[in-house]
Amino acid sequence: MFNIAAKRIIKEIKEVINGDQVEDAALKLELVNDNWMDLRGEFKGPPDTPYEGGAFKLEIKVPETYPFNPPKVRFMTNVWHPNVSSVTGAICLDILKDQWAAALTLRTVMLSIQSLLAAAEPNDPQDAVVATQYKENPELFAKTAKHWTNIYAGGPNHVWEFNRKVEVLIDMGIEEHKARVALSTNDWDIEKATEHLFS
Amino acid sequence: MAETSEAKASTSPPGGDAGGEEDKRDERMLECNICLDTARDAVVSMCGHLFCWPCLHQWLETRPSRQVCPVCKAAISRDKVIPLYGRGNTKQEDPRNKRTEPENTSAFPGFSFGDGFHMSFGIGAFPFGVFTSTFNFGDSRPSAAPRGTAQYDEEQFLSKIFLWVAILFVLWLVFA
Ligand SMILES: [Zn+2]
Ligand SMILES: [Zn+2]
Numbered sequence: 001m002f003n004i005a006a007k008r009i010i011k012e013i014k015e016v017i018n019g020d021q022v023e024d025a026a027l028k029l030e031l032v033n034d035n036w037m038d039l040r041g042e043f044k045g046p047p048d049t050p051y052e053g054g055a056f057k058l059e060i061k062v063p064e065t066y067p068f069n070p071p072k073v074r075f076m077t078n079v080w081h082p083n084v085s086s087v088t089g090a091i092c093l094d095i096l097k098d099q100w101a102a103a104l105t106l107r108t109v110m111l112s113i114q115s116l117l118a119a120a121e122p123n124d125p126q127d128a129v130v131a132t133q134y135k136e137n138p139e140l141f142a143k144t145a146k147h148w149t150n151i152y153a154g155g156p157n158h159v160w161e162f163n164r165k166v167e168v169l170i171d172m173g174i175e176e177h178k179a180r181v182a183l184s185t186n187d188w189d190i191e192k193a194t195e196h197l198f199s
Numbered sequence: 200m201a202e203t204s205e206a207k208a209s210t211s212p213p214g215g216d217a218g219g220e221e222d223k224r225d226e227r228m229l230e231c232n233i234c235l236d237t238a239r240d241a242v243v244s245m246c247g248h249l250f251c252w253p254c255l256h257q258w259l260e261t262r263p264s265r266q267v268c269p270v271c272k273a274a275i276s277r278d279k280v281i282p283l284y285g286r287g288n289t290k291q292e293d294p295r296n297k298r299t300e301p302e303n304t305s306a307f308p309g310f311s312f313g314d315g316f317h318m319s320f321g322i323g324a325f326p327f328g329v330f331t332s333t334f335n336f337g338d339s340r341p342s343a344a345p346r347g348t349a350q351y352d353e354e355q356f357l358s359k360i361f362l363w364v365a366i367l368f369v370l371w372l373v374f375a
Contacts (some may be wrong), residue, residue, distance in 0.1 A: 004234050004254070011235050067233060068261040102246075102258045102269035103232040 005066040005070050009036040012106050019107070027110055029060075037062045041073075045153065046118040050145035051079075055165025058113065059089070060106060070100035073109060078177075080148040080184060082122045082131035082139075091116070092126035129185045137187065143185050151180070165190055169197075220364040232270050233258060240294035242280040252294035255280065 010032075016029040041058035056079065061072040068072035073096055075089035083092045095104060095112055114172030127129030134141045147162045149155035167186055171180035174197060186192035231238040233254035240252040248270040250258075258269055259277060268275045277295060284291045 008235055065261070068257055098265075101267070102254075103271060104269075128371075 003064070005062060005064060006036045007137070009062060009106075011125075013039075014108050026114075029106055037064070037189065039106070041074075041106065041109050043114045045114055045149060045155065046114055049118050050142045051081075051149050051153070052155065053119045053157065054155035056117075056153055058110065067102045070104075070177075071106060071109065072097050073113070076150070078152040079117075080130060080145040080150055081117060082120045082125045082127060083116055083136045084130075084183070085126050086130060086181065087127075090120075090126055092124060111127070120189070121174035133187065141186055144188070147178075148184070162188060170195065240297065244273070244281075246271050246275070246308075249283075250280075252282070252297075256366075257268060258285040258294075269276050277356050278326060319336050 011031050014033070016027050019025070019027065028040075028042035032038040032040055039060040039062065041060050043057055045054035047055060048117050054077075057076040059076050063069050063071070073091060074167055075091065077089075079085065080086060087146070091113060093112060093116055095101070095109065098164070116120055117165070120134060122131040122134045130141070132149075133144070143159055143162070146155065146157050147159040150158055165183055166176065166179050168190060169183065170176055171181070172194070174182075179193075182193040182197050183190070186196055211361075227256060229237055229241075229249065229256050231241070231251040232248055233250055236250050236251075238251045241253060242252045243249050244255075246268050248268055250269075255260075255275075258276070259266055266275055267273065280295075282293050282295065
């Protein structure tokens with residue numbers, strides 16, 4: 001079957017690869033297993049944010065009714081952000097739901113997700129814990145996001161203080177990612193985090 | 200140093216083919232904003248955005264409750280688009296009066312015969328009605344061709360063929 005959706009996806013990939021816009025340089029888009037319904041996207045964390053320098057991977061599922069219905073997009077890279085689930089990578093973004101328009105492309109979707117990282121909307125959260133931290137303790141939030149970017153997205157900025165705290169929990173026999181989640185959700189209080197893990 | 204200048208050289212476009220670039224841009228001006236192909240049966244919205252009529256029709260059918268331009272989200276409706284007729288297009292038939300058959304959809308459309316009799320087919324989990332193009336065979340369809348002309352006859356003939364295809368399909372569903 002070679003319908004509008006398949007034709008468009010092929011065109012869209014070409015446009016991203018041959019992109020002449022500056023922002024295209026930071027975008028990647030490719031098929032998984034030569035199947036137009038299943039794609040991987042990647043973009044660079046926006047500058048002057050805790051996500052700077054990270055490379056963020058997206059899983060993109062294209063419905064047969066594309067572009068009349070939106071693609072399903074989620075983060076494959078773990079992200080600490082109010083509008084992204086730290087567990088599933090699900091993204092809360094209006095254009096992926098009721099604000100979808102058929103003239104939007106995977107390129108514009110990726111760019112929108114990139115700017116979502118730069119401008120969170122904590123009042124319409126996907127991850128309530130992260131959103132609370134964002135509102136009540138913005139500095140700690142930014143540090144946590146930077147730490148996650150360093151660990152999961154290959155960002156260059158280490159947060160040594162957090163690395164050491166994760167080490168402490170690992171030494172207690174806790175798996176690394178679990179330890180990081182527990183600490184992040186408990187404002188990096190080791191006592192609270194361990195309590196949380198062993199309760 | 201050598202490395203950076205080399206990298207720059209390889210990323211800049213080969214040759215100064217400015218004319219080709221311009222041609223490309225001109226072509227993209229006439230692309231449908233939905234299928235991104237050259238617009239066929241082109242219509243333009245009040246907000247100035249170009250579409251194939253079949254593409255726009257399908258967009259309006261997908262969201263009947265929220266009829267907005269797929270590009271700028273201005274209000275849009277079937278009656279407020281302008282068909283474009285280029286030179287060499289001798290028929291100049293309003294695309295909105297044609298049957299809308301998005302050429303690329305492979306799914307079986309729903310069939311409806313006259314008033315009220317409506318069937319749609321599905322096998323297992325795959326609904327054939329995903330693409331919402333509908334053929335209407337009956338008096339309710341505003342026929343573009345007047346009775347007695349060759350086109351009218353041809354349309355009648357096509358309706359019969361589709362009717363038989365539908366019947367065979369039902370039989371196949373029953374006996375397969
Ligand atoms: Zn089109
Ligand atoms: Zn418009």
